[in-house]
Amino acid sequence: MRNRLEWGMAGEDTGGRRPGWTDPGCPVARTVDLVGDRWSLLIIRDAMDGARSFTDFQQRTGIARNILTERLRRLTAHGLLAQVDAPSGRRRLYALTQAGKDLFPVIVTLRQWGERHAFEAGEAHSVLVDGDGARVPDLLPVAADGSPLTSDTTSVRRST
Template sequence: MDVTLAEGSAWTDPACPVARAVDLVGDRWSLLIIRDAMDGATTFTEFRRRLGIARNILTDRLRRLVEQGILDRIADDGDGRRHAYRLTAAGQDLFTAVVALRQWGERHAFAPGEPHSVLLDGQGREVAELHPLGQDGTPLSAGASHVRKIES
Protein backbone atom coordinates (compact mmCIF):
# COMPACT_ATOMS: atom_id res chain seq x y z
CA MET A 1 0.00 0.00 0.00
CA ASP A 2 1.27 3.45 -0.86
CA VAL A 3 1.40 6.08 1.86
CA THR A 4 -1.04 8.93 1.12
CA LEU A 5 -1.82 12.32 2.58
CA ALA A 6 -5.11 12.58 4.47
CA GLU A 7 -8.09 13.56 2.36
CA GLY A 8 -8.57 17.31 2.05
CA SER A 9 -4.90 18.09 2.71
CA ALA A 10 -2.35 19.47 0.28
CA TRP A 11 1.36 18.65 0.04
CA THR A 12 3.63 21.37 1.39
CA ASP A 13 6.04 20.90 -1.54
CA PRO A 14 4.68 18.25 -3.94
CA ALA A 15 8.02 17.49 -5.62
CA CYS A 16 10.17 17.21 -2.47
CA PRO A 17 10.47 13.80 -0.73
CA VAL A 18 11.55 15.45 2.55
CA ALA A 19 8.52 17.76 2.58
CA ARG A 20 6.18 14.87 1.79
CA ALA A 21 7.66 12.75 4.59
CA VAL A 22 7.29 15.63 7.05
CA ASP A 23 3.70 16.17 5.90
CA LEU A 24 2.98 12.52 6.74
CA VAL A 25 4.93 11.87 9.95
CA GLY A 26 6.61 15.11 10.96
CA ASP A 27 4.52 16.11 13.93
CA ARG A 28 5.76 15.32 17.43
CA TRP A 29 3.03 12.88 18.43
CA SER A 30 3.05 10.92 15.17
CA LEU A 31 6.78 10.28 15.41
CA LEU A 32 6.53 9.26 19.06
CA ILE A 33 3.65 6.88 18.28
CA ILE A 34 5.76 5.35 15.48
CA ARG A 35 8.74 5.10 17.85
CA ASP A 36 6.63 3.34 20.49
CA ALA A 37 5.09 1.01 17.89
CA MET A 38 8.66 0.04 16.94
CA ASP A 39 9.27 -0.64 20.64
CA GLY A 40 6.27 -2.98 20.92
CA ALA A 41 3.27 -0.79 21.81
CA THR A 42 0.13 -2.00 20.02
CA THR A 43 -2.94 -0.75 21.89
CA PHE A 44 -4.49 2.65 22.52
CA THR A 45 -3.94 2.11 26.26
CA GLU A 46 -0.24 1.29 25.79
CA PHE A 47 0.38 4.36 23.61
CA ARG A 48 -1.50 6.59 26.06
CA ARG A 49 0.38 5.22 29.09
CA ARG A 50 3.80 5.52 27.44
CA LEU A 51 3.25 8.98 25.96
CA GLY A 52 0.96 10.71 28.44
CA ILE A 53 -0.92 12.05 25.43
CA ALA A 54 -4.51 13.34 25.56
CA ARG A 55 -7.12 10.84 24.34
CA ASN A 56 -8.43 13.07 21.56
CA ILE A 57 -4.94 13.74 20.18
CA LEU A 58 -4.00 10.06 20.30
CA THR A 59 -7.25 9.10 18.58
CA ASP A 60 -6.59 11.64 15.83
CA ARG A 61 -2.95 10.63 15.28
CA LEU A 62 -3.72 6.90 15.22
CA ARG A 63 -6.52 7.53 12.71
CA ARG A 64 -4.22 9.59 10.51
CA LEU A 65 -1.39 7.05 10.67
CA VAL A 66 -3.82 4.32 9.62
CA GLU A 67 -5.23 6.48 6.79
CA GLN A 68 -1.71 7.26 5.61
CA GLY A 69 -0.77 3.58 5.46
CA ILE A 70 1.82 3.73 8.24
CA LEU A 71 -0.16 1.68 10.79
CA ASP A 72 -2.73 -1.09 10.34
CA ARG A 73 -5.70 -1.24 12.71
CA ILE A 74 -6.61 -4.83 13.60
CA ALA A 75 -9.52 -6.09 15.73
CA ASP A 76 -8.02 -7.19 19.04
CA ASP A 77 -11.09 -8.93 20.45
CA GLY A 78 -14.14 -10.87 19.29
CA ASP A 79 -16.64 -7.99 19.31
CA GLY A 80 -14.57 -5.42 17.37
CA ARG A 81 -14.50 -2.82 20.15
CA ARG A 82 -10.77 -3.10 20.92
CA HIS A 83 -8.10 -2.70 18.28
CA ALA A 84 -4.38 -3.27 17.98
CA TYR A 85 -2.10 -1.16 15.83
CA ARG A 86 0.80 -2.63 13.88
CA LEU A 87 3.35 -0.97 11.66
CA THR A 88 2.82 -1.59 7.96
CA ALA A 89 5.80 -2.15 5.67
CA ALA A 90 5.86 1.63 5.12
CA GLY A 91 5.83 2.17 8.90
CA GLN A 92 8.63 -0.35 9.45
CA ASP A 93 10.59 1.41 6.71
CA LEU A 94 10.73 4.49 8.97
CA PHE A 95 13.14 2.67 11.31
CA THR A 96 16.25 4.18 9.70
CA ALA A 97 14.75 7.69 9.91
CA VAL A 98 13.84 7.21 13.59
CA VAL A 99 17.35 5.90 14.35
CA ALA A 100 18.86 8.90 12.52
CA LEU A 101 16.73 11.30 14.60
CA ARG A 102 17.66 9.43 17.79
CA GLN A 103 21.36 9.62 17.01
CA TRP A 104 21.11 13.32 16.12
CA GLY A 105 19.33 13.84 19.47
CA GLU A 106 22.06 11.95 21.32
CA ARG A 107 24.69 14.26 19.78
CA HIS A 108 22.85 17.60 19.98
CA ALA A 109 19.92 17.50 22.43
CA PHE A 110 21.74 16.45 25.63
CA ALA A 111 24.41 18.11 27.69
CA PRO A 112 27.66 16.13 28.00
CA GLY A 113 27.15 13.34 30.53
CA GLU A 114 23.37 13.86 30.72
CA PRO A 115 21.63 10.48 30.97
CA HIS A 116 19.48 9.25 28.08
CA SER A 117 18.16 6.00 26.65
CA VAL A 118 20.35 3.95 24.32
CA LEU A 119 19.31 1.84 21.33
CA LEU A 120 20.78 -1.67 21.42
CA ASP A 121 21.00 -4.40 18.79
CA GLY A 122 19.86 -8.00 19.35
CA GLN A 123 23.11 -8.85 21.14
CA GLY A 124 22.82 -5.92 23.58
CA ARG A 125 25.40 -3.71 21.86
CA GLU A 126 24.82 -0.05 21.02
CA VAL A 127 23.67 0.46 17.44
CA ALA A 128 26.43 1.84 15.22
CA GLU A 129 26.14 5.45 14.11
CA LEU A 130 24.39 5.88 10.76
CA HIS A 131 26.25 7.58 7.93
CA PRO A 132 24.97 8.05 4.38
CA LEU A 133 27.26 6.53 1.78
CA GLY A 134 27.74 7.17 -1.91
CA GLN A 135 27.37 4.35 -4.45
CA ASP A 136 31.10 3.65 -4.09
CA GLY A 137 30.89 3.42 -0.28
CA THR A 138 32.44 6.81 0.49
CA PRO A 139 30.81 8.84 3.28
CA LEU A 140 28.52 11.67 2.15
CA SER A 141 27.73 15.01 3.75
CA ALA A 142 25.37 17.82 2.81
CA GLY A 143 28.29 19.54 1.07
CA ALA A 144 29.20 16.42 -0.90
CA SER A 145 25.73 15.76 -2.33
CA HIS A 146 23.09 17.69 -4.25
CA VAL A 147 19.44 17.43 -5.28
CA ARG A 148 18.47 16.98 -8.91
CA LYS A 149 14.94 18.15 -9.66
CA ILE A 150 12.98 15.80 -11.91
CA GLU A 151 10.79 17.68 -14.34
CA SER A 152 7.74 15.97 -15.79
Protein backbone atom coordinates in the same frame (compact mmCIF):
# COMPACT_ATOMS: atom_id res chain seq x y z
CA MET B 1 -10.89 2.86 4.34
CA ARG B 2 -9.82 5.76 2.17
CA ASN B 3 -6.73 5.62 0.04
CA ARG B 4 -3.93 7.55 1.76
CA LEU B 5 -3.77 10.07 -1.12
CA GLU B 6 -7.38 11.08 -0.48
CA TRP B 7 -6.40 12.72 2.80
CA GLY B 8 -4.89 16.14 3.27
CA MET B 9 -2.05 17.01 5.64
CA ALA B 10 -4.23 17.34 8.72
CA GLY B 11 -6.14 14.21 7.75
CA GLU B 12 -9.08 16.18 6.36
CA ASP B 13 -11.11 14.54 3.63
CA THR B 14 -10.21 16.19 0.32
CA GLY B 15 -12.96 14.42 -1.60
CA GLY B 16 -10.48 12.28 -3.50
CA ARG B 17 -8.52 15.29 -4.76
CA ARG B 18 -4.76 15.32 -4.49
CA PRO B 19 -3.70 16.70 -1.10
CA GLY B 20 -2.18 20.17 -0.91
CA TRP B 21 1.42 19.11 -0.34
CA THR B 22 3.73 21.70 1.18
CA ASP B 23 6.21 21.16 -1.67
CA PRO B 24 4.79 18.64 -4.18
CA GLY B 25 8.13 17.68 -5.76
CA CYS B 26 10.14 17.22 -2.56
CA PRO B 27 10.17 13.81 -0.82
CA VAL B 28 11.32 15.43 2.45
CA ALA B 29 8.41 17.88 2.45
CA ARG B 30 5.88 15.14 1.67
CA THR B 31 7.28 12.96 4.45
CA VAL B 32 7.11 15.84 6.94
CA ASP B 33 3.53 16.50 5.81
CA LEU B 34 2.68 12.88 6.70
CA VAL B 35 4.68 12.24 9.88
CA GLY B 36 6.49 15.45 10.79
CA ASP B 37 4.58 16.40 13.92
CA ARG B 38 5.93 15.43 17.33
CA TRP B 39 3.19 13.01 18.27
CA SER B 40 3.16 11.02 15.03
CA LEU B 41 6.87 10.26 15.26
CA LEU B 42 6.58 9.30 18.93
CA ILE B 43 3.68 6.97 18.13
CA ILE B 44 5.74 5.34 15.37
CA ARG B 45 8.71 5.10 17.77
CA ASP B 46 6.56 3.40 20.39
CA ALA B 47 4.98 1.04 17.86
CA MET B 48 8.52 -0.02 16.93
CA ASP B 49 9.13 -0.64 20.63
CA GLY B 50 6.08 -2.87 21.05
CA ALA B 51 3.15 -0.52 21.78
CA ARG B 52 -0.02 -1.89 20.22
CA SER B 53 -3.08 -0.55 22.04
CA PHE B 54 -4.50 2.94 22.49
CA THR B 55 -3.66 2.63 26.20
CA ASP B 56 -0.05 1.62 25.40
CA PHE B 57 0.45 4.72 23.29
CA GLN B 58 -1.22 7.02 25.78
CA GLN B 59 0.78 5.74 28.75
CA ARG B 60 4.11 5.88 26.90
CA THR B 61 3.66 9.36 25.41
CA GLY B 62 1.34 11.14 27.85
CA ILE B 63 -0.57 12.44 24.83
CA ALA B 64 -4.13 13.71 25.30
CA ARG B 65 -6.77 11.18 24.25
CA ASN B 66 -8.30 13.40 21.54
CA ILE B 67 -4.90 14.08 19.95
CA LEU B 68 -3.94 10.41 20.14
CA THR B 69 -7.23 9.41 18.50
CA GLU B 70 -6.59 11.84 15.64
CA ARG B 71 -2.95 10.78 15.14
CA LEU B 72 -3.77 7.07 15.17
CA ARG B 73 -6.57 7.68 12.66
CA ARG B 74 -4.26 9.71 10.45
CA LEU B 75 -1.35 7.24 10.60
CA THR B 76 -3.77 4.44 9.75
CA ALA B 77 -5.31 6.44 6.88
CA HIS B 78 -1.85 7.12 5.45
CA GLY B 79 -0.93 3.42 5.61
CA LEU B 80 1.74 3.61 8.34
CA LEU B 81 -0.31 1.67 10.90
CA ALA B 82 -3.03 -0.93 10.42
CA GLN B 83 -5.74 -1.94 12.83
CA VAL B 84 -5.78 -5.64 13.67
CA ASP B 85 -7.95 -7.74 15.94
CA ALA B 86 -6.52 -8.49 19.37
CA PRO B 87 -6.12 -12.21 20.12
CA SER B 88 -9.06 -11.91 22.54
CA GLY B 89 -11.18 -10.41 19.75
CA ARG B 90 -12.51 -7.82 22.20
CA ARG B 91 -10.64 -4.81 20.83
CA ARG B 92 -8.53 -3.55 17.97
CA LEU B 93 -4.78 -3.10 18.13
CA TYR B 94 -2.37 -1.16 15.95
CA ALA B 95 0.44 -2.76 13.99
CA LEU B 96 3.12 -1.14 11.87
CA THR B 97 2.71 -1.69 8.15
CA GLN B 98 5.74 -2.05 5.90
CA ALA B 99 5.57 1.70 5.25
CA GLY B 100 5.67 2.29 9.02
CA LYS B 101 8.55 -0.16 9.47
CA ASP B 102 10.43 1.63 6.68
CA LEU B 103 10.67 4.65 9.02
CA PHE B 104 13.07 2.69 11.28
CA PRO B 105 16.24 4.29 9.84
CA VAL B 106 14.61 7.72 10.23
CA ILE B 107 13.84 7.07 13.89
CA VAL B 108 17.35 5.70 14.47
CA THR B 109 18.92 8.74 12.80
CA LEU B 110 16.77 11.14 14.86
CA ARG B 111 17.72 9.22 18.01
CA GLN B 112 21.41 9.36 17.18
CA TRP B 113 21.26 13.06 16.36
CA GLY B 114 19.54 13.59 19.71
CA GLU B 115 22.22 11.62 21.53
CA ARG B 116 24.88 13.91 20.04
CA HIS B 117 23.07 17.27 20.23
CA ALA B 118 20.11 17.21 22.64
CA PHE B 119 21.85 16.11 25.84
CA GLU B 120 24.53 17.65 27.98
CA ALA B 121 27.77 15.68 28.30
CA GLY B 122 27.21 12.82 30.77
CA GLU B 123 23.42 13.35 30.91
CA ALA B 124 21.57 10.03 31.16
CA HIS B 125 19.44 8.87 28.21
CA SER B 126 18.16 5.67 26.68
CA VAL B 127 20.34 3.78 24.21
CA LEU B 128 19.31 1.68 21.22
CA VAL B 129 20.94 -1.76 21.26
CA ASP B 130 20.85 -4.74 18.93
CA GLY B 131 19.71 -8.26 19.84
CA ASP B 132 23.05 -8.99 21.51
CA GLY B 133 22.91 -5.84 23.64
CA ALA B 134 25.55 -3.95 21.64
CA ARG B 135 24.92 -0.28 20.93
CA VAL B 136 23.64 0.29 17.38
CA PRO B 137 26.39 1.99 15.34
CA ASP B 138 25.78 5.46 13.90
CA LEU B 139 23.87 5.43 10.63
CA LEU B 140 25.72 7.39 7.99
CA PRO B 141 24.89 7.66 4.30
CA VAL B 142 27.58 6.37 1.98
CA ALA B 143 28.18 6.53 -1.77
CA ALA B 144 28.21 3.42 -3.96
CA ASP B 145 31.98 3.20 -3.40
CA GLY B 146 31.53 3.32 0.40
CA SER B 147 32.78 6.87 0.87
CA PRO B 148 30.80 9.03 3.33
CA LEU B 149 28.14 11.38 1.97
CA THR B 150 27.36 14.78 3.50
CA SER B 151 25.34 17.82 2.54
CA ASP B 152 28.59 19.18 1.07
CA THR B 153 29.06 16.17 -1.24
CA THR B 154 25.47 15.75 -2.49
CA SER B 155 22.92 17.86 -4.33
CA VAL B 156 19.24 17.66 -5.17
CA ARG B 157 18.24 17.14 -8.77
CA ARG B 158 14.82 18.64 -9.39
CA SER B 159 12.46 16.63 -11.58
CA THR B 160 11.17 18.35 -14.68
